[in-house]
């Protein structure tokens with residue numbers, strides 16, 4: 001007879017989660033590093049009691065905002081190369097919907113995240129409960145249905161035994177590099193507390209390893225034939241290179257074949273910035289070196305990338321009419337984009353096979369030489385914009401230079417929204433794979449500080465540097481207090497340009513009037529003058545405001561010595577961004593307008609649209 005154990009659904013769930021393991025550097029570890037929780041009536045009695053039972057094996061962490069907790073969990077998974085992850089639980093209403101944005105973020109970025117919102121009563125007896133949204137037309141709908149389009153797997157647990165198949169599916173999704181993304185298990189509050197005789201085998205320890213899919217024989221042969229014919233080959237390295245931990249295989253392949261590499265936001269740090277074949281950032285926020293090659297390339301091996309518009313210059317960048325894309329990607333959805341020849345495989349496995357098959361191939365020397373000289377030229381241009389300055393209002397690029405000099409390329413640097421992603425993509429000299437942590441799939445303001453906390457939990461021995469604008473800081477900063485409380489020190493560099501600088505520049509670039517972005521251009525009675533250092537100090541951080549780039553470098557040297565989260569604030573110029581490099585981005589300009597600036601911008605827009613490749 002099957003041996004069983006009588007547990008509540010919530011107790012069974014937490015016991016199951018605590019028994020799931022993985023291997024990191026040959027060491028067995030729990031795959032779930034913990035559960036972030038803010039309790040309400042929808043999860044405190046059931047799941048809260050169950051988490052208490054397993055608090056040693058599966059720690060519970062409390063923070064201040066459900067979205068931020070999920071950001072921390074997502075950043076933890078990203079900084080762990082998707083090998084380890086965290087869960088997040090909320091109550092049934094606003095706590096749950098607070099997590100929807102974060103679910104979308106994890107969905108876009110293909111990052112594992114387990115969301116456990118409470119849900120209304122399955123038995124519906126006390127309806128409507130506090131915070132129940134009540135659909136007039138559908139008795140099965142709750143606030144948690146918002147998670148459906150942004151979950152790779154969604155389930156509502158309405159009977160305790162349902163978690164047995166639901167958790168099997170959950171683990172399959174979270175650990176599969178192809179499907180990887182958020183899983184939402186909406187836990188009806190009465191069912192959390194309901195007991196069932198679970199088979200003991202359900203709780204046996206399991207070790208989850210990274211699956212490495214090898215290429216299909218035909219697809220591989222086709223990719224090899226195309227690459228052999230290439231006169232101007234180029235590799236785009238995306239986040240898949242980082243998650244597959246395939247940097248050394250990439251280096252081996254490109255060094256032997258003399259193929260230049262350019263990097264997406266997700267793929268930056270695939271090769272060290274100093275590698276002579278690394279043209280670094282590509283696309284809208286790309287280097288001149290990378291974009292020049294991209295415009296000419298005849299065979300583009302797109303490795304582990306979603307080919308989002310910032311990478312492809314909204315599909316205007318790749319201008320060789322005879323070009324062929326090869327999509328080396330573990331996910332067929334990405335591998336076949338824009339008529340690419342698919343090469344569906346784990347990046348590392350794919351690159352190993354390509355290296356073997358192409359060991360005698362060498363890109364034409366003039367192409368590789370063009371890459372080398374373009375890179376050197378770019379390095380000179382980048383050094384100019386990032387060098388020390390006495391300017392009273394420095395540029396973002398000058399701040400980036402100072403952070404680079406003070407923290408070195410060993411730090412893990414993290415950013416997500418505003419003007420920083422573009423400048424960082426172009427100018428940051430990344431070191432080890434994964435040390436450049438950009439959330440640029442969703443570019444979610446407010447990811448930064450909570451994300452920094454999650455990244456630090458994954459990399460306790462690294463200095464984590466969060467780069468953030470005043471807008472993002474004001475949107476979501478509460479987890480500074482959590483980082484202090486938990487003793488996870490992060491370094492935060494806050495660039496205060498008094499508003500939404502990058503959108504203001506975009507507005508001007510599309511012919512718009514300065515309107516509603518910088519604080520000075522808003523409807524106001526009083527112009528805000530925010531003391532960010534005092535604010536950060538009130539949350540428990542060490543904080544100072546600096547008046548120059550030299551002072552910033554001094555403050556960062558001190559920050560490194562601090563054992564507590566440190567915030568350094570610097571005023572910056574909202575109007576400057578790096579002109580060198582870069583490429584067009586499709587942002588639709590109005591066809592008619594009483595403003596002549598808009599009409600001019602529209603003309604320019606229509607010219608640029610002519611470069612766009614529709615489909616091919």
Ligand SMILES: Cc1ncc(C[n+]2csc(CCOP(=O)(O)OP(=O)(O)O)c2C)c(N)n1
Pocket residue numbers: 417418419420442443444445446468469470471472473497499500501502503
């Ligand atoms: C949650 C969210 N809302 C809105 C946006 C659109 N957006 C992108 S950047 C930005 C302004 C960011 O301001 P700040 O953090 O000060 O950076 P800056 O642009 O000044 O460099 C806005 C509103 C976004 N990316 N995320």
Ligand SMILES: [Mg+2]
Pocket residue numbers: 418469470471495496497498499500501
């Ligand atoms: Mg700003």
